Amino acid sequence: MIAQVYxxxxxxxxxxxxxxxxxxRHPLNGAMALVGAMVSLSGIYALIQxxxxxTLQVLVYAGAIMMLVVFVIMVLNTAKDSKTPGIDLVGILxxxxxxxxxxxxxxxxxxxxxxxxxxxxxGTVQAIADTLFPVHGQSAWPLLFLAVGLVLLTAIVGAVLxxxxxxxxxxxxxxxx
Amino acid sequence: MEISIVHLQLLAAVLFALGLAAALGRRNLFFVLMGVExxxxxxxxxxxxxxxxxxxxxxxxxxxAPLFVIAVAAAEACVGLAMLMSVFRNRESLDTDDFSRMKE
Numbered sequence: 597m598i599a600q601v602y603x604x605x606x607x608x609x610x611x612x613x614x615x616x617x618x619x620x621r622h623p624l625n626g627a628m629a630l631v632g633a634m635v636s637l638s639g640i641y642a643l644i645q646x647x648x649x650x651t652l653q654v655l656v657y658a659g660a661i662m663m664l665v666v667f668v669i670m671v672l673n674t675a676k677d678s679k680t681p682g683i684d685l686v687g688i689l690x691x692x693x694x695x696x697x698x699x700x701x702x703x704x705x706x707x708x709x710x711x712x713x714x715x716x717x718x719g720t721v722q723a724i725a726d727t728l729f730p731v732h733g734q735s736a737w738p739l740l741f742l743a744v745g746l747v748l749l750t751a752i753v754g755a756v757l758x759x760x761x762x763x764x765x766x767x768x769x770x771x772x773x
Numbered sequence: 774m775e776i777s778i779v780h781l782q783l784l785a786a787v788l789f790a791l792g793l794a795a796a797l798g799r800r801n802l803f804f805v806l807m808g809v810e811x812x813x814x815x816x817x818x819x820x821x822x823x824x825x826x827x828x829x830x831x832x833x834x835x836x837x838a839p840l841f842v843i844a845v846a847a848a849e850a851c852v853g854l855a856m857l858m859s860v861f862r863n864r865e866s867l868d869t870d871d872f873s874r875m876k877e
Contacts, residue, residue, distance in 0.1 A: 597775070599775045599776055600775055600776060603776045603780070607780075607784045610784065610788060611784070611787055611788070611791070614787070614788050614791035614792065614795075614811055615791060617791065617792075617795050617804070617807060617808065617811060618791055618794050618795045618798065618799070618808075620804075623801060623803035623804065623807075626795075626803065626804055626807055627803070627807060630807050630810060630811060633788070633811065633814065634814060637788075637814055637817075637818060640781070640784070640818065641818075641821060643776060644776060644781065644821055644822065644825060645825070646821050646836055648836070649817070649821060649836065649839055649840075652840070652843060653817075653843075656843050656847060657810075657814070657843060657846070660847065661810065661846060661847055661850045662810075664850055664851070664854060665803070665806065665807065665810075665850060665854065668854045668857065668858060669803060671858075672857075672858065672861055672867070684800065686798075687797075687798035687799060687800065688798070690794065690797035690798040691794040691797070691798040693797070694790050694791075694793035694794035694797060694798070695790050695794065697790060697793065698786050698787060698789065698790025698791075698793075699790075701786040701789070701790070702783050702786045702787070705779060705782045705783055705786060706779065706783065708779065708782075710778045710779060710782075710826050711778070711826065712776075712777070712778050712825045712826060713825065713826060713827065713828050713832075715828045715829065716824070716825050716826070716827060716828060716829075716832045717829065717830070717832055717833060719821075719824075719833065719836035723833055723836070724833065724836055724837055724840070726833075727830070727833040727834065727836070727837050728837055728840070737837060740841060744841055744844045744845070747844065747845065747848050748844060748847065748848055750848075751847075751848035751849075751851045751852050752851065754851075754852050754855065755851045755852055755854075755855035756855075758852065758855035758856055758858075758859050759855045759858055759859060
């Protein structure tokens with residue numbers, strides 16, 4: 597019973613924050629709303645027996661990724677850009693399409709008979725480590741883990757190359773002034 | 774298990790729709806990026822909720838998949854923000870309507 601109350605609270609906060617992201621004027625307000633949505637989602641993860649993902653959600657998503665986004669928003673300081681209309685005619689049309697998509701999806705889901713199982717394991721660090729790196733037997737997860745490492749490495753190199761002004765310049769920000 | 778899976782999936786669908794609306798409807802590049810992040814979060818929630826409907830070890834696959842989604846989201850935010858900065862440096866604008874040169 598108490599879990600359902602908490603779930604309702606977290607879900608309300610998440611949906612309100614998501615709505616704020618759609619309608620906010622300034623990017624910083626949107627970023628803060630997104631942080632709120634991510635933190636409340638982390639609470640929901642903890643409620644559905646996934647403590648490891650709940651921790652990771654706060655650490656990586658709300659902590660690292662959103663910190664990066666907020667940092668770039670502040671660096672670019674696009675105060676003059678916030679004058680552009682948040683939502684114009686095309687935006688309203690696209691939002692209607694998105695919400696119609698959501699309505700169809702919820703309509704299908706609301707009549708799907710699914711039950712949570714009592715014997716479903718908790719997503720603890722130990723259980724996830726045993727799945728990701730199995731000592732016995734074959735699994736595709738270790739290979740995928742290596743592939744994700746390559747993806748992250750490529751992303752780092754790509755970000756460094758993209759943020760340089762010219763490819764020859766050793767340091768990109770020095771010649772700004 | 775007290776929280777129903779259908780409610781979790783409904784929440785994921787609503788969040789996905791909100792993220793889609795932000796990604797498609799907003800003109801500012803920051804909101805497009807953050808809408809994509811919200812959609813990835815909704816997908817994670819959906820993964821975790823479905824994993825509760827499986828017994829035994831097969832449920833843990835649904836708990837591991839969001840890990841990879843988070844890693845890809847980190848890479849996407851990293852490259853996306855770098856592209857955004859270089860675009861802003863060249864055009865002094867973050868309005869998606871200004872980036873229609875390929876249409877002409």
